[in-house]
Amino acid sequence: MSLPIDAAHHRRGLAITAVGGLALSFDIPLIRLSDGEVWSLLATRSLCTFIVALIAWFVLNRIMGRQIALVPGRQGLFAGIFYGLGTFTFLLSVFNTATANVVFIVAFTSMFAAILSWIFLKERPSNATLITMAIMVFGVSLIVQDGLKSGNVFGDAMAVLSALLLACAITVSRASGKDMGLVPLATAIFPCIIGYLLSPAEGLIIADPFWIIFDGTIMIPLAFFCLATGPRYLSGPEVGMFYLLETILAPIWVWMAFNETPTSQTLAGGGVLILALVGHSLWQMRQRSAASIAPPLH
Template sequence: MSPPPAAVVVSPSFGEVVDSVPVTTTDEAQLRRQAFFAVVFAALCIGFSPVLVRYADVGPAATGFWRLFFALGPTVVWAFAERRAAGRRPGAAGARRGPSARQFLLAAIAGLFFGADLVAFHSGLARTSTANAVLLGNLAVVFVFVFGWVFLRERPTRGLLIALVMALSGTLLIISSSAVSGAASGRYAVSVAGDALCVAAALFYAGYMLTTRAVRRAGTGDAAPLGGGMASLIATSSGAVLCIGWAVATGEVLIPQSLQGLLAVIGLGLIAHATGQGLATFALGRLPAGLISVVLLLQIVVGVALAALLFGEVPSLAVFAGGMLVVAGVATARPNGRAA
């Protein structure tokens, strides 16, 4: 998922926007239409992620490393173009300076959270079904609001409480279904562990989103928020370091063993990360965050449909019902604020 980021530095869940040049009213409607089609295409691209992970023939953490490694090229281009554009704007004195120590640290921590998310999600996906993985991975948004409630003392609304009940009920239904089917097939511990790892991945992704939100805002002593491209470059790099370190420490297979495996990890970097998440970031500058977040739930449909078509993974009725509760809870928890 998670879906759904690290070519994406700005999470769709928070209404953060891409720095943009002001446009005329005439152009605005066209840009909003383009943004809508961009986010639909983004959801389709991100939906390929779990299928590509299954085709990868390296370890879970190594898959995460190659995924981030192949996203680095487009991210470098993005950061460079962003910095040049900022330097040309009127009154952009100091725009070419590097990130402050605080911004660099926050972006690096965001990348570590994202790397941990990839390791957990890829490990969980190897132990459970694609439907379970993508549904549970989308709990990240709900966890973000829970963390805001517990740690930031942000008073929850009635809608949030309803969202929590629906999402957590769906989670319990999905995991209990895995337990029952796992017991019948003699893989009880494996199935439940896979679901638990995907929930852990959602927790890590929630940490990534919260840290990203902080790094994208100007802080004390910072002249301006850190641009999305530069923040993404730092986060992608630190996440890649964590993934390769974990892969080496646990003795995973590091090098793709076939052309199929190589193409899978290249696809993860270029399709799921650079293209999918990049288009979602573009759309954030023109559309309400709530609309984008709901459209991005299409990635669940794409991932589950591809898994059913390619691997014969047809979700059970219990998983389908639990999935509907998770999707409803996530959609309800998404903020309705407008990108600004």
């Protein structure tokens, strides 16, 4: 059953998720700047995020008087598990394939969200969404094919799994209708534990810990809080589309900082994904605008 969303809530949702997508675009560059071992980075980043969740929960509940649960019930736990596993697979993808491959493939989150919303929430995608989905499958196939040639198939597979897990989290959040803003932050304790268990015996190995601490305490909490709050105001596919900001901007930041240039085939696949998502977003905006000015039926 489709959830009603009025115009004011929709605008609020657009603003919140846009901030989240922008903050998320700095994640990979900050991970790369930290120059550390993958499990050490996972543990440190996740621990910082979990501490922020506890602080935010205390401030919201005890000081501001808002009753917000860290993990609201069983649905919150399921969403948190999906977010935690997504963090795990995302870090693996960052260390096993090119940045452009990761963010272009993760852009498929919106289409996974559309499929899951169709199956579990009975929100049938429009014909335009189905066409966009088919085009995006072609774009992702170009990137994965390039990964097969370059030996990055594991990293590309982890990126695909990350997109699916994020879509699962978005769908569960939307189905619950509950405030899930703190869930991805609080459940960061799960990948934190995994990271510490798999870290080198001699301890955490991070050349420049400032960047990963900044990422874990500022950028990731801001990004996930906004993106986890978005499903209260927007549909799953719309929330997923704001991951497009990371898709566009992260390769630019990495190119500026590390001079990492994507292959021509990856750029071609990414171009297909971006054009498909931009076209679909413009179509949705036009449809919503037309619906808002249409006279009511009597």
